[in-house]
Amino acid sequence: MFKNRVLNSALFVLALIILGALTGIYTSDYYRRADPGNIPGLLWPEPKQLRPFATIDQDQNVFGLDRLQNKWSFVFFGYTHCPDVCPLTMATLDETYRMLQQSGDAEDVQVILVSVDPERDSSEVLKSYTAYFNPGFIGLGGNMSQVESLTRQIGIAWFHHEQDAEGNYLVDHSASIFLIDPQARLLAVFGAPHDDAEIRKRFRDIRDFYRDNS
Amino acid sequence: MKPLLRPACLAVLLIHTLAAQAAELLVQEARINAAPPTVQVLAGYLSITNHGQETAVINTFESPGFERVELHETRIEQDVASMQRLDQLIIGPGETATLQPGAMHLMFIKPASAVRVGDSVKLFLGLADGSELRITMDVSRPVVRDDHSHHH
Numbered sequence: 001m002f003k004n005r006v007l008n009s010a011l012f013v014l015a016l017i018i019l020g021a022l023t024g025i026y027t028s029d030y031y032r033r034a035d036p037g038n039i040p041g042l043l044w045p046e047p048k049q050l051r052p053f054a055t056i057d058q059d060q061n062v063f064g065l066d067r068l069q070n071k072w073s074f075v076f077f078g079y080t081h082c083p084d085v086c087p088l089t090m091a092t093l094d095e096t097y098r099m100l101q102q103s104g105d106a107e108d109v110q111v112i113l114v115s116v117d118p119e120r121d122s123s124e125v126l127k128s129y130t131a132y133f134n135p136g137f138i139g140l141g142g143n144m145s146q147v148e149s150l151t152r153q154i155g156i157a158w159f160h161h162e163q164d165a166e167g168n169y170l171v172d173h174s175a176s177i178f179l180i181d182p183q184a185r186l187l188a189v190f191g192a193p194h195d196d197a198e199i200r201k202r203f204r205d206i207r208d209f210y211r212d213n214s
Numbered sequence: 215m216k217p218l219l220r221p222a223c224l225a226v227l228l229i230h231t232l233a234a235q236a237a238e239l240l241v242q243e244a245r246i247n248a249a250p251p252t253v254q255v256l257a258g259y260l261s262i263t264n265h266g267q268e269t270a271v272i273n274t275f276e277s278p279g280f281e282r283v284e285l286h287e288t289r290i291e292q293d294v295a296s297m298q299r300l301d302q303l304i305i306g307p308g309e310t311a312t313l314q315p316g317a318m319h320l321m322f323i324k325p326a327s328a329v330r331v332g333d334s335v336k337l338f339l340g341l342a343d344g345s346e347l348r349i350t351m352d353v354s355r356p357v358v359r360d361d362h363s364h365h366h
Binding site: 077080081082083084085087088090091092124125128129131132151160168170172173174175176190191193196 | 245249250251252253254255256257286288290293294295296297314316319321322323355356357358
């Protein structure tokens with residue numbers, strides 16, 4: 001009776017050890033699979049380190065490099081008079097963010113819209129626009145040179161069309177979503193068209209990769 | 215009575231003739247993206263199927279609640295998204311024109327008053343043959359993507 005109990009306990013401990021070892025092997029295999037070559041859009045081994053910049057957020061506070069530190073930032077460049085691509089991307093980012101929240105992955109994540117039309121997009125306009133999609137989203141503007149202090153570093157293209165008789169104009173702009181890591185480095189670019197499930201998957205892969213390589 | 219009836223008949227005949235091509239068009243999934251009140255341009259989407267025997271050309275777009283409505287196409291080339299204004303929408307016999315996010319869409323410019331989720335917006339589509347198609351579009355929140363897996 002006593003012998004049986006010892007034997008059972010020993011078997012149980014042995015089973016735990018085997019289980020632990022298998023988990024270890026599985027996990028290490030998982031990390032091996034998350035190599036940079038398997039993650040589309042990952043800028044590795046040369047992520048771009050961002051330098052200080054000064055934009056103005058939706059609450060009229062200065063938003064600079066320090067606000068990117070220790071966070072994962074999803075950044076999109078658009079404007080509020082853009083009726084098609086921008087609402088679609090903002091809705092995709094909202095879906096992405098809410099799903100990351102549900103899985104407990106959004107604690108150090110922020111979502112930022114940078115206006116490429118800062119003359120029309122005042123802080124007030126940006127605030128109502130970003131909050132419409134998600135109250136936690138950040139909207140950045142300022143004057144043209146303030147906005148350019150960020151856009152030039154990321155290397156995004158944008159072009160203002162001529163105004164019509166009523167002063168309306170369109171802006172061509174980058175359709176990508178940019179991912180900035182907690183060291184304020186541009187680490188990945190997700191090209192359009194965007195799919196929230198794909199963005200979430202790539203983000204998790206990139207974050208695992210980042211943790212293994214920093 | 216007769217002198218009065220004649221113009222009436224003529225009017226009915228005229229309306230019937232004018233409505234001929236518009237009547238062959240079937241509009242589905244018409245919706246407008248809602249936006250915060252500060253936004254002056256809203257996107258509208260729909261699909262139009264031409265069940266007629268002849269090509270339909272839609273060349274005017276009007277909505278009583280907006281200063282003007284334009285047809286645009288979004289293009290994404292080398293990561294840059296741009297919009298091109300189109301003059302007309304041409305739909306061949308048996309064909310369907312699909313206006314959807316990231317592609318062809320309508321721009322509803324400068325609403326007379328704030329447009330909210332749940333509102334209905336009238337859209338008048340004018341055809342080259344003089345007929346007109348009047349539809350109502352529901353205002354809804356922007357959707358992440360079209361779900362093509364379900365069937366109506």
